[in-house]
Amino acid sequence: MFSKTTEYALRAVIYIAQKGTEENKLGLADIAKAIHSPRSFTAKILQQLTAGGKIISSVRGPGGGFYISAKAKKLPVRSVLSVMGEDVKLEKCVLGLKHCSEEKPCPMHASYKLIKPLIIDLFESKTIEMLANEVSAGKSNIGNL
Amino acid sequence: MFSKTTEYALRAVIYIAQKGTEENKLGLADIAKAIHSPRSFTAKILQQLTAGGKIISSVRGPGGGFYISAKAKKLPVRSVLSVMGEDVKLEKCVLGLKHCSEEKPCPMHASYKLIKPLIIDLFESKTIEMLANEVSAGKSNIGNL
């Protein structure tokens, strides 16, 4: 559904939301290990997520690391997709036509249009916090690769 | 959702099902133009779809080209995904965990599991023929890029 890059981003954000706070920041090594992602590559992704303070925050130096504000935790999962530039994928035509629309639909559209809003809602209605809480409650995990 | 390669494959198969017959085979140039795909790249894809006579058939030489048997037209769209090696994508975990399952679910799973079977059914229940008929009836198209 998404690129590996975005999968790492989602798992990292959920992990940071679950385990980190401004008082207890998480380091790159910790995060990469927890979500089973390549360390240096994850660093690049965390940079993206930090840029402009959109999703997560970071502090350099001893005691530094990554965390996410209570406010940002309320963001929909889709905001992570957006930062990674993959929220457009949710609107894509199944057959690769330029636009997925009623005006010039592909032959999959009639059936797909019933499901598409459900998929989009999946990422709109769930917040980062909700997913983190799921993991904290022991109902799910992000480390089992 | 799928790779460009698979999108081309899907559009090509639908086009062949719609316009071609064993008596009226379609040439590579025709197909590539109709579905707006790069010609030589499309040739490779058509080879894959032809291999083992799984989906489409081909004949070389003058008057040759590609066509699809009446029997193959009844195949579900998923069979095309299968030949392209992307039907596994339908089973993938949204967050990229090794397995999407109830046993070790990711935090998206609880919501996603409601939609996943609908997506799979989309490709299981629709046959190549159904999509081709949709286009023939003027209800949809595969050329509008």
Added chain:
DNA sequence: GTAATAAAAGATAAAAATATCCTTAATTAA
């Protein structure tokens, strides 16, 4: 200040996906 720590930034590297081109083989028609 100096040293240690940790993320940011930059430069490459490796792998996979996408795409093109050239040669070969099969088929047909003349």
Added chain:
DNA sequence: TTAATTAAGGATATTTTTATCTTTTATTAC
């Protein structure tokens, strides 16, 4: 049998994605 046609097969080329490594900058502790 020769020439023309069309897909198959093979070799490369380009682009994008994924990944690693090195240097720089910010922060803290001493």
